Amino acid sequence: MSTSKEYPGNLFVVAAPSGAGKSSLVKALLELDSHVHPSISHTTRAPRGQEKHGREYFFASESEFDAMVASDAFVEWALVHGNRYGTSKKSIEERIAQGNDVILEIDFQGALQIKAAFANAVLVFVLPPSWDELRSRLERRGEDSSEVIQMRLRNAKAEMAQVHKFDFVIINELFERALFDLKAIAHAQRLKYAAQRRARSETFELLNIP
Numbered sequence: 371m372s373t374s375k376e377y378p379g380n381l382f383v384v385a386a387p388s389g390a391g392k393s394s395l396v397k398a399l400l401e402l403d404s405h406v407h408p409s410i411s412h413t414t415r416a417p418r419g420q421e422k423h424g425r426e427y428f429f430a431s432e433s434e435f436d437a438m439v440a441s442d443a444f445v446e447w448a449l450v451h452g453n454r455y456g457t458s459k460k461s462i463e464e465r466i467a468q469g470n471d472v473i474l475e476i477d478f479q480g481a482l483q484i485k486a487a488f489a490n491a492v493l494v495f496v497l498p499p500s501w502d503e504l505r506s507r508l509e510r511r512g513e514d515s516s517e518v519i520q521m522r523l524r525n526a527k528a529e530m531a532q533v534h535k536f537d538f539v540i541i542n543e544l545f546e547r548a549l550f551d552l553k554a555i556a557h558a559q560r561l562k563y564a565a566q567r568r569a570r571s572e573t574f575e576l577l578n579i580p
């Protein structure tokens with residue numbers, strides 16, 4: 371028996387190897403589409419440069435993160451590139467229950483946990499146009515040490531092997547083209563989910579199902 375839940379709002383999950391451009395794409399979508407809200411994750415990673423607690427992430431100590439795991443506060447969490455990251459139930463459930471759409475920018479392990487928990491979640495995987503371009507983007511971003519970049523590239527191979535488990539794949543070569551694809555996926559899913567909900571309620575009405 372499935373234990374996955376359904377809510378009136380849509381849940382979009384965007385995963386990608388580090389440096390493929392998912393944060394840039396999600397940020398641009400949020401600026402264009404006021405129906406979509408971001409989910410702010412918790413992480414044990416230290417803040418980078420300009421990152422602020424509560425904006426990019428809720429930065430947590432190992433013991434704070436342990437306490438959240440113990441109290442079942444996360445809908446998903448995973449160890450990614452040596453740090454723990456998690457999506458709290460609080461950051462998404464209230465919003466989608468009210469009919470808003472929420473977008474999560476998380477790794478593939480978390481994406482698969484979300485798919486198991488939420489029947490209507492849409493999983494999108496972003497790929498770079500090439501391996502060399504992925505490395506160049508990580509280097510040009512200039513946020514991580516060369517050791518961290520090497521680790522992220524090693525992990526990228528395992529992450530990309532999971533691509534077939536996703537509902538959609540976007541190649542982020544030309545940024546505007548990739549953003550167009552992400553917008554189209556969000557729009558199509560809204561139409562599809564609204565039609566499904568309407569068909570179900572009309573069927574219930576027709577058959578007098580209370």
Ligand SMILES: Nc1ncnc2c1ncn2[C@@H]1O[C@H](COP(=O)(O)OP(=O)(O)OP(=O)(O)O)[C@@H](O)[C@H]1O
Pocket residue numbers: 386387388389390391392393394395507508510511542543544545546
């Ligand atoms: N289509 C693109 N063409 C060229 N550069 C891009 C493109 N998309 C994103 N970038 C750049 O690539 C770098 C990595 O992008 P971004 O930080 O969005 O990746 P990410 O997948 O979110 O990585 P992480 O998982 O590490 O947070 C950034 O410097 C960003 O400006």
Ligand SMILES: Nc1nc2c(ncn2[C@@H]2O[C@H](COP(=O)(O)O)[C@@H](O)[C@H]2O)c(=O)[nH]1
Pocket residue numbers: 385386387388411412415446447448450451455456457475476477478479480481
């Ligand atoms: N499973 C989860 N993965 C997450 C979450 N928030 C972010 N992430 C992923 O971690 C890596 C590294 O992120 P960075 O900010 O340190 O570059 C990246 O793949 C993110 O998508 C989460 O809540 N759960």
